[in-house]
Amino acid sequence: MPVSLFSEIQGRQQRLLSALGDDLLILPAGVPQQSIARFLQDSNFFYLTGFPEHGALLVIDPSNDKEQVTLFVRENTQQEQVWDGFTMGVEKASEQCPADKVRKIEELGDYLSSLQLKNRRVYYRPVHNHPSSEMLAKAMREAGTEAIDQGPAFEQLGHMRMIKSPREIAQMREAIRITGEAHHNCMRAARRHRREYQFEAEFEYTCKLQGSLHWAFGTIVAAGNHATCQHYIENAGAVQDDDLVLLDAGAVWNGYCADLTRTFPVSGKFSSVQRDLYEVVLASEKAGIAKVAPGVCMAELQRHSAIILLDGLKELGVIKGDTEQLIESAAYKAIWPGALCHSLGLDVHDVLLPGYHKGDKPLEPGMVITVEPGFYSQSFNPDIPEEFREIGIRIEDDILVTEDGHENLSIDTVKEVADVEAMIQSGAAD
Ligand SMILES: [Mn+2]
Numbered sequence: 092m093p094v095s096l097f098s099e100i101q102g103r104q105q106r107l108l109s110a111l112g113d114d115l116l117i118l119p120a121g122v123p124q125q126s127i128a129r130f131l132q133d134s135n136f137f138y139l140t141g142f143p144e145h146g147a148l149l150v151i152d153p154s155n156d157k158e159q160v161t162l163f164v165r166e167n168t169q170q171e172q173v174w175d176g177f178t179m180g181v182e183k184a185s186e187q188c189p190a191d192k193v194r195k196i197e198e199l200g201d202y203l204s205s206l207q208l209k210n211r212r213v214y215y216r217p218v219h220n221h222p223s224s225e226m227l228a229k230a231m232r233e234a235g236t237e238a239i240d241q242g243p244a245f246e247q248l249g250h251m252r253m254i255k256s257p258r259e260i261a262q263m264r265e266a267i268r269i270t271g272e273a274h275h276n277c278m279r280a281a282r283r284h285r286r287e288y289q290f291e292a293e294f295e296y297t298c299k300l301q302g303s304l305h306w307a308f309g310t311i312v313a314a315g316n317h318a319t320c321q322h323y324i325e326n327a328g329a330v331q332d333d334d335l336v337l338l339d340a341g342a343v344w345n346g347y348c349a350d351l352t353r354t355f356p357v358s359g360k361f362s363s364v365q366r367d368l369y370e371v372v373l374a375s376e377k378a379g380i381a382k383v384a385p386g387v388c389m390a391e392l393q394r395h396s397a398i399i400l401l402d403g404l405k406e407l408g409v410i411k412g413d414t415e416q417l418i419e420s421a422a423y424k425a426i427w428p429g430a431l432c433h434s435l436g437l438d439v440h441d442v443l444l445p446g447y448h449k450g451d452k453p454l455e456p457g458m459v460i461t462v463e464p465g466f467y468s469q470s471f472n473p474d475i476p477e478e479f480r481e482i483g484i485r486i487e488d489d490i491l492v493t494e495d496g497h498e499n500l501s502i503d504t505v506k507e508v509a510d511v512e513a514m515i516q517s518g519a520a521d
Pocket residue numbers: 350433461463487
């Protein structure tokens with residue numbers, strides 16, 4: 092682990108130690124999931140340890156002067172190597188991860204019985220299927236200890252994760268750079284690919300060749316009417332010559348996620364209806380981004396973007412009604428069911444403490460958020476004239492909140508009509 096990351100994680104542990112007071116924090120690592128091909132570390136655990144393996148556990152105990160931070164890991168046994176892979180083991184983990192002591196996970200039982208648990212609160216979120224879950228539950232039960240899964244220490248941890256350090260922002264820039272390049276490659280391949288999963292392959296191939304091993308979430312490739320579905324995941328459909336393709340995807344770099352959406356005409360030329368709608372969504376997205384600054388709330392951004400979107404759609408004759416009323420009554424959710432923003436970081440929907448999403452908690456410098464308005468007109472929406480139906484458009488960028496405003500971290504990924512068309516046309520036609 093590079094020295095500065097080592098000391099940055101030490102700093103995080105120190106901040107948490109002071110937030111704990113007399114309490115204790117126990118944080119299990121994530122567990123391998125059968126449903127995903129690769130193991131993904133628990134984000135809180137990774138943030139506080141930098142340790143990438145499963146089966147591990149972190150204990151932060153302010154009352155233990157000699158050993159405030161203890162990391163339990165699997166030992167690198169031959170048995171492990173035969174069945175589970177090549178773990179770091181105690182020795183290597185001691186060198187690489189900041190902790191007062193790294194111990195074998197087998198020592199957890201003795202360690203727990205040596206702990207003064209009585210009359211203390213333990214911050215603990217059980218991880219389903221973690222090998223130590225039962226042992227921990229038993230130890231706490233026997234000591235009559237209260238395990239709490241929320242409270243000031245978790246809030247402190249959440250707030251720390253919301254505000255990204257320069258090092259974290261650098262990781263996100265790289266994830267976003269790779270993601271942008273993969274989007275461009277998909278546009279260049281648009282006139283060749285005729286199945287949604289071919290775009291998925293193009294995207295993931297580009298990312299993996301550059302060392303991004305994981306995706307922030309399942310790549311969404313939705314052609315034509317499929318793009319009107321918010322969580323379309325099949326990626327199995329045919330792509331017609333006059334379709335728009337909505338590509339929502341993100342690479343991961345050193346644990347940090349990107350999340351970008353572009354919507355483009357596979358022919359290399361927007362039809363006039365497609366272009367008109369696209370320009371409205373783009374204007375709404377730009378208006379939302381322009382307002383990102385410290386002190387502004389996500390709800391205000393959403394409202395502002397919605398006004399621009401609805402006014403634009405009214406001008407095109409797509410919808411009718413009073414903009415204010417459409418917003419107040421939430422009637423506009425029929426064409427834009429999603430939210431404008433979410434937090435981005437170690438998780439694609441990163442930690443966001445209560446009050447930030449819908450409440451009046453303002454953005455702070457160091458937060459990274461997405462801005463992603465959309466227009467989705469289902470075939471069955473009777474309020475929309477037929478020529479505007481069965482179209483889904485979303486445009487999404489990743490925005491850093493800075494001291495004096497914002498920086499669009501995905502500014503290099505093309506989105507202007509002329510640039511998108513030129514990017515597609517620069518690729519081979521078949
Ligand atoms: Mn998103």
